[in-house]
Amino acid sequence: MSLLNHPSTSISSSSSAFLGRDHRRLKTRPHNVLLPAKRSWICKCVATPPAEVTAYKTKVSRNANMAKLEAGYLFPEIARRRAAHMLKYPDAQVISLGIGDTTEPIPDVITSAMSKRSDALSTIEGYSGYGAEQGEKLLRATIASTYYANLGIEEGDIFVSDGAKSDISRLQVLFGSEVTMAVQDPSYPAYVDSSVIMGQTGQYQKDVGYGNIEYMKCTPENGFFPDLSTVPRTDVIFFCSPNNPTGSAATRDQLTQLVQFAKDNGSIIVYDSAYAMYMSDDNPKSIFQIPGAKEVAIETSSFSKYAGFTGVRLGWTVVPKELQFSDGFPVAKDFNRIVCTCFNGASNIAQAGGLACLSPEGIKAMHDVIGFYKENTEIIVKTFNSLGFNVYGGKNAPYVWVHFPGQSSWDVFAEILENTHVVTTPGSGFGPGGEGFVRVSAFGHRANVLEACRRFKELYK
Amino acid sequence: MLKVLSCSSTPLSYFLQPKACLELQRDGIQMHAVAGRYTKISARELEHVNKYPNAEVISLGIGDTTQPIPDLIASAMSDYARSLSTPEGYKGYGDEQGNKALRKAIAQTCYRDLAVKDTEVFVSDGSQCDISRVQMLLGSNVTIAVQDPSFPAYIDSSVIMGQAGDFQYNSGKYRNIEYMKCGPPNHFFPDLSNTLRTDIIFFCSPNNPTGHAASREQLEQLVEFAKQNGSIIVYDSAYAAYITDESPRSIYEIPGAREVAIEVSSFSKSAGFTGVRLGWTVVPEELLYSNGFPVGHDFNRIICTCFNGASNIAQAGGLACLSPEGVRAMFSVVDYYKENAQILLDTFASLGLKTHGGVNAPYVWVHFPGERSWDVFNEILGKTNIITVPGSGFGPGGEEFIRVTAFGNRETILEASTRLKSLFP
Numbered sequence: 001m002s003l004l005n006h007p008s009t010s011i012s013s014s015s016s017a018f019l020g021r022d023h024r025r026l027k028t029r030p031h032n033v034l035l036p037a038k039r040s041w042i043c044k045c046v047a048t049p050p051a052e053v054t055a056y057k058t059k060v061s062r063n064a065n066m067a068k069l070e071a072g073y074l075f076p077e078i079a080r081r082r083a084a085h086m087l088k089y090p091d092a093q094v095i096s097l098g099i100g101d102t103t104e105p106i107p108d109v110i111t112s113a114m115s116k117r118s119d120a121l122s123t124i125e126g127y128s129g130y131g132a133e134q135g136e137k138l139l140r141a142t143i144a145s146t147y148y149a150n151l152g153i154e155e156g157d158i159f160v161s162d163g164a165k166s167d168i169s170r171l172q173v174l175f176g177s178e179v180t181m182a183v184q185d186p187s188y189p190a191y192v193d194s195s196v197i198m199g200q201t202g203q204y205q206k207d208v209g210y211g212n213i214e215y216m217k218c219t220p221e222n223g224f225f226p227d228l229s230t231v232p233r234t235d236v237i238f239f240c241s242p243n244n245p246t247g248s249a250a251t252r253d254q255l256t257q258l259v260q261f262a263k264d265n266g267s268i269i270v271y272d273s274a275y276a277m278y279m280s281d282d283n284p285k286s287i288f289q290i291p292g293a294k295e296v297a298i299e300t301s302s303f304s305k306y307a308g309f310t311g312v313r314l315g316w317t318v319v320p321k322e323l324q325f326s327d328g329f330p331v332a333k334d335f336n337r338i339v340c341t342c343f344n345g346a347s348n349i350a351q352a353g354g355l356a357c358l359s360p361e362g363i364k365a366m367h368d369v370i371g372f373y374k375e376n377t378e379i380i381v382k383t384f385n386s387l388g389f390n391v392y393g394g395k396n397a398p399y400v401w402v403h404f405p406g407q408s409s410w411d412v413f414a415e416i417l418e419n420t421h422v423v424t425t426p427g428s429g430f431g432p433g434g435e436g437f438v439r440v441s442a443f444g445h446r447a448n449v450l451e452a453c454r455r456f457k458e459l460y461k
Numbered sequence: 462m463l464k465v466l467s468c469s470s471t472p473l474s475y476f477l478q479p480k481a482c483l484e485l486q487r488d489g490i491q492m493h494a495v496a497g498r499y500t501k502i503s504a505r506e507l508e509h510v511n512k513y514p515n516a517e518v519i520s521l522g523i524g525d526t527t528q529p530i531p532d533l534i535a536s537a538m539s540d541y542a543r544s545l546s547t548p549e550g551y552k553g554y555g556d557e558q559g560n561k562a563l564r565k566a567i568a569q570t571c572y573r574d575l576a577v578k579d580t581e582v583f584v585s586d587g588s589q590c591d592i593s594r595v596q597m598l599l600g601s602n603v604t605i606a607v608q609d610p611s612f613p614a615y616i617d618s619s620v621i622m623g624q625a626g627d628f629q630y631n632s633g634k635y636r637n638i639e640y641m642k643c644g645p646p647n648h649f650f651p652d653l654s655n656t657l658r659t660d661i662i663f664f665c666s667p668n669n670p671t672g673h674a675a676s677r678e679q680l681e682q683l684v685e686f687a688k689q690n691g692s693i694i695v696y697d698s699a700y701a702a703y704i705t706d707e708s709p710r711s712i713y714e715i716p717g718a719r720e721v722a723i724e725v726s727s728f729s730k731s732a733g734f735t736g737v738r739l740g741w742t743v744v745p746e747e748l749l750y751s752n753g754f755p756v757g758h759d760f761n762r763i764i765c766t767c768f769n770g771a772s773n774i775a776q777a778g779g780l781a782c783l784s785p786e787g788v789r790a791m792f793s794v795v796d797y798y799k800e801n802a803q804i805l806l807d808t809f810a811s812l813g814l815k816t817h818g819g820v821n822a823p824y825v826w827v828h829f830p831g832e833r834s835w836d837v838f839n840e841i842l843g844k845t846n847i848i849t850v851p852g853s854g855f856g857p858g859g860e861e862f863i864r865v866t867a868f869g870n871r872e873t874i875l876e877a878s879t880r881l882k883s884l885f886p
Contacts, residue, residue: 112546165768343590
C-alpha cells in the first residue's frame with residue numbers, strides 16, 4: 001500500500017561489477033606500496049582508487065579524520081605480512097613474537113566459572129538479561145578491593161569494559177575533538193589513532209607524526225621517561241606503564257613528577273596499567289599510588305594479558321570521583337553517560353570469568369601464567385644480550401625492546417622474518433620514537449620461544 | 462580540574478521533568494540523558510516501592526529479555542569456555558571483524574538470497590555499540606534524520622558526536638536533527654515529501670518503540686528517497702525475527718539498498734543475548750562516499766582501532782544460534798514473547814484503547830490521546846504497580862503514547878493483564 005502518489009520505481013541492482021570483483025578482504029587495505037625514503041622504509045597503503053564514474057556514489061562526504069590515518073592499524077598489517085610470508089614459505093615454521101597475543105590456556109578455575117555462567121543462562125533461576133552498563137556490582141567491588149585497596153578507589157569508580165582498546169576510544173569520545181593530547185613516543189598505537197579519528201589531530205608528517213599531538217620521546221638516553229620540562233601543556237596525557245612497547249616501568253619518583261606536571265597544567269592523565277602485574281621491580285602498579293593522582297588521572301586496565309582474555313574481552317577503567325572538568329563537573333558522570341549510551345556492558349559470561357580471576361585461586365593462577373611469560377621474556381632478553389645487542393624492557397613487561405641503531409625498523413622486521421621466519425613488530429609502528437628498534441613479544445609456547453631464540457642466534461652470530 | 466574545553470552549553474534532557482536545567486561548560490558534548498531516563502524511571506520505581514513496600518511491581522518498561530537462552534546455545538558457549546583451558550582449544554585475539562565461520566553463517570542464514578558477503582558482515586558486541594561506532598565513522602559534520610519516536614541511542618550518540626546542535630526546549634528537539642514523525646495518521650511511516658535531506662537516515666523496522674514494521678512499498682520509497690538525496694540509511698533490524706507478516710526482514714530485500722544502506726542487527730532480542738552481547742553490522746561493498754571511497758574500508762579501520770572483537774564465547778553462542786536447531790530454538794522463544802504481546806494487545810483493546818505494534822515486534826504502543834505520557838506512566842504505576850515507558854522518552858512524537866514491552870514470563874504478563882483491566886473499572 002503506497003502512501004505517496006509516485007510510482008514505485010524498481011531501482012536497478014547496483015553496478016557492482018564496476019568495482020571489480022576482486023573480493024578484497026576488508027581486513028586490510030589492498031595495496032601496500034613500499035616507498036623508498038631517506039631514512040626508513042615506509043609502508044604506505046595506497047587508498048583504493050575511486051570507483052569508476054558510473055558506480056553510484058552517495059553524497060555523504062568521507063570523514064576527513066579517517067582520511068588522515070596513515071595506513072591501516074599496525075597489528076592487522078603485521079598479521080598481513082605474516083600471512084603473506086606463510087604463503088611464500090608454506091613449509092616454514094613461522095613463529096609469532098609480533099602481535100602481543102597470549103598463547104597459554106586460561107586456568108581451569110576461570111573457564112569453569114564462565115562455563116557455569118553460560119549453563120546458568122539456560123535456566124530460569126540463572127538467566128540474566130541486561131547487566132548494569134558499568135559492570136556487575138560484585139566484579140566492580142572486587143576489582144576495587146583487589147587492585148586499589150587502601151587507595152581510596154571504590155566500586156563506584158570502576159567501569160567494567162570489553163577491554164582497554166574499546167575504553168580508550170570511549171575516553172576519546174568523552175574528551176571530544178577539541179582536546180590536545182600528549183603520548184609517549186613510542187606508544188601503543190590506539191592512543192594516537194583514536195585521537196586522529198576523533199579529529200583532535202592535524203595531518204601526518206613523515207618521521208614526525210600527526211600534527212597537534214605532543215610526542216614525548218622515551219629513549220634509552222632519558223631512561224624512557226620524558227623530560228617534562230620540555231613538554232608543552234596538553235589537555236590529556238596518555239601514559240602506559242609498564243610500557244608497551246618499550247617494556248619500561250616508571251618509578252615512583254617519575255610518576256610523582258608526572259602527577260605534579262598534570263596538576264600544574266590542569267591536565268588529565270590517562271594511565272594504561274594493562275601490564276601492571278608483570279612488574280618485577282618495586283614500581284607503582286597503579287597511578288593512584290601517587291598522592292594527588294585521583295584529581296588528575298584516569299586509569300585503564302585489562303584482563304587480557306593476565307588471564308589470557310585477549311579473545312574473551314574484559315577490562316576496566318577507573319574514574320575517580322575527585323576528577324573534575326574545568327567547570328567542576330565530575331568526569332565520571334560524563335563517562336557514565338558515555339558508557340550508558342555507547343556501550344551496553346561487557347559480556348556477562350566474561351564478567352563471571354573476571355570474578356573467578358580475582359578469587360584467591362584465580363589470582364594465583366594468573367600469577368602462574370604471568371610467571372611463565374616472564375620466563376619467556378628472560379630467555380629472549382638473554383638471547384639478544386648474548387648477541388651483543390642493547391636490549392631494553394623485558395623485566396617489568398612481556399616485551400623486549402631491541403635496539404638496531406641506524407637501521408629502519410621495517411627493514412629489520414623484514415630481515416628477521418625472511419631469515420628466521422619469526423614475526424616481530426617494527427618499532428616505528430609505535431611512533432617516530434620507535435625507529436631503530438624492534439619489539440619482540442614474549443607470548444608464546446616455550447618451545448617456540450626457545451626455537452625463535454635459536455634462530456636469532458643463527459642469524460646474528 | 463581540567464582547564465581546557467571550549468564548550469557550548471549542555472542542557473540536560475527533556476526527559477527529566479522540567480526543573481532546573483544546568484548549563485554546563487564541558488567539552489561541547491550535549492548529553493541527552495538516556496541514562497537519565499532509566500535513572501528517572503528507576504527513581505520513580507524506587508519512590509513507589511518505598512511508598513508501597515508491599516506492592517509487587519511488575520516491570521514492562523525496559524525491553525529486557527527474560528526467558529532462558531535455549532540449551533543448545535548456552536551449552537555451545539559453555540563448551541567453548543571450557544575449551545579455552547586446553548592447548549588445542551585456546552584462542553587469543555580473534556579477527557576484529559568477527560570469527561570467519563560466524564560471519565559466513567550470518568551472511569548465509571540471515572541474508573540468504575540477498576547477496577550479502579561474509580566480508581561485509583562485522584560482528585559486534587551489540588547494536589548500541591555499533592551505532593556509536595557508525596557515528597564515529599561518520600564524524601561530527603554529518604546531518605541525521607531519525608524517526609520520531611525512536612530508540613534514543615541514535616539521537617544520543619549524535620549529540621555526543623557533536624552533530625546535533627543545540628537542544629530546543631520549546632520543541633523538545635535538537636536543532637540539527639531532522640525528526641520524521643511516525644504516528645497513526647501516516648501509518649507510522651514518515652511523509653518523505655516533507656522531509657529535509659540529511660546525510661544519514663536512521664530507520665528502525667520493526668520499530669522500537671512503535672512496533673510498526675515498514676512494508677515493502679514503504680521501504681522502496683525510503684531507498685528511493687535516500688538515492689535521490691545521496692543519503693545513507695542506517696537500518697536497525699534488531700527485531701526482524703518478530704515479523705509475522707510479509708514485511709521485509711532486511712533492507713537489502715529492496716533493490717538498490719546495497720548502494721545506500723548499512724544494516725545493524727543483534728542477537729539480543731532473538732537469542733536472549735542482552736547480557737551476553739552479540740550483534741553485527743553489514744556494510745555493503747557498493748556503499749561509497751561522495752568521493753568514491755568505500756564506507757566499508759573506513760568502518761573496518763574503526764573496528765580495528767576502537768574495538769577488539771566481540772567475546773569469542775559469545776561468538777560461539779552466535780554460531781550455535783544460527784544452526785538449524787538454533788534458529789528453531791530462537792523462534793520458539795520469540796513466539797513466546799509474541800504471545801505475550803498478543804495478550805497485552807487484547808488487554809488494552811478491551812479497555813477501549815487504541816493500540817499499535819505488538820504484531821511484528823515485542824512492543825505494544827498504546828495511545829492516550831490528549832494525555833501527557835508521564836502522567837499516564839504515573840497513573841498506571843500508581844493504580845497497577847506496573848512500570849511502562851512514557852512515549853515522550855523516545856522523542857516529541859511519542860507524547861500521548863506509552864510503550865509496554867512483551868518481555869516477561871507468562872505468569873507475570875497475565876498478572877499484569879489482570880491489573881490493567883482494572884485501570885478503568
